[in-house]
Amino acid sequence: MDLFVENGYEETTVAQIADRAGLNRATFFRHFADKREVLFGGEDLLAGLFADAIRAAPPGVTLTECLQAALAAVGAVMTPQRRAAAARRVLVVAANNELQERGLLKHARIARSITAALRERGTDELTARLGAEMGMLAFSVAFERWMKTTDDEPFPPFADEALSDLQARAAELVLPSRLSA
């Protein structure tokens, strides 16, 4: 992240990254398929954590409880180091179209993995897709708020708050459509 911020993402080479981290190139490529994955490798971990938590939730819990469990599981890897890197990471990604596209692809894969885990529980397809979008939006909102804090505050309360804020908003979407026309 230091190198990306100092020299720009495009200008930074894998050799420089490996050198700064005290690794050789072979070791780098055992951990990352390419340079972009330095920024997005964590997303595959998130997809797995979300899905495993949903699979492990007891039978009969509500959709919201599934999402709470998934966000709580993800909270375990939202470390102070990740928070400290987040603001710089956002700037690096925003400056590069290719990185934005990769980020959206990862986001879509996490959503698909949440949808699949909900489907395995017997959730119907539309509810699963809506639940995945809701979960991802709660995660994004929580992350944006958490990123802006200056102390090392834990992630889980931000996730709970974002999810319940969105629940309150979702109520507007279930209103019959001709109410105030």
Place this chain on the structure above:
Amino acid sequence: MDLFVENGYEETTVAQIADRAGLNRATFFRHFADKREVLFGGEDLLAGLFADAIRAAPPGVTLTECLQAALAAVGAVMTPQRRAAAARRVLVVAANNELQERGLLKHARIARSITAALRERGTDELTARLGAEMGMLAFSVAFERWMKTTDDEPFPPFADEALSDLQARAAELVLPSRLSA
């Protein structure tokens, strides 16, 4: 689309596309910034239609009515030709990672344009973001269902049905979380 299906997206050149369409390269590039835009130029149009319809909705209508108006406006350009091309387009995009990423970028831009139009109406930020995700999901679901029809059925009833199906599902998300634990 014929060329992409016949020869593969990667293998098809702009010269071949222009030739098949009876245009020269200069005319092609007046209409499309690059080869990918042949597949995604329509998305910029959609973003504008969604946002304009939301801006034009009367004051005081519900969020759902805004989304209905936006989907109705988009319905006007969902022609039989677009439906006929859709199934082949999906296959071409699915076979190419770069096209999937571009598709997700366009999708994200439409969602941002819906969010911005809702914000201009005074909708708070979280509601606007949730509304945009809901509108995009309704559009995707309607499009998938419409694409599978064999007759030239109009798009608007599919949009209405997808939105009300999602509204019914959203009700599960506003349930208090400890209901069935």
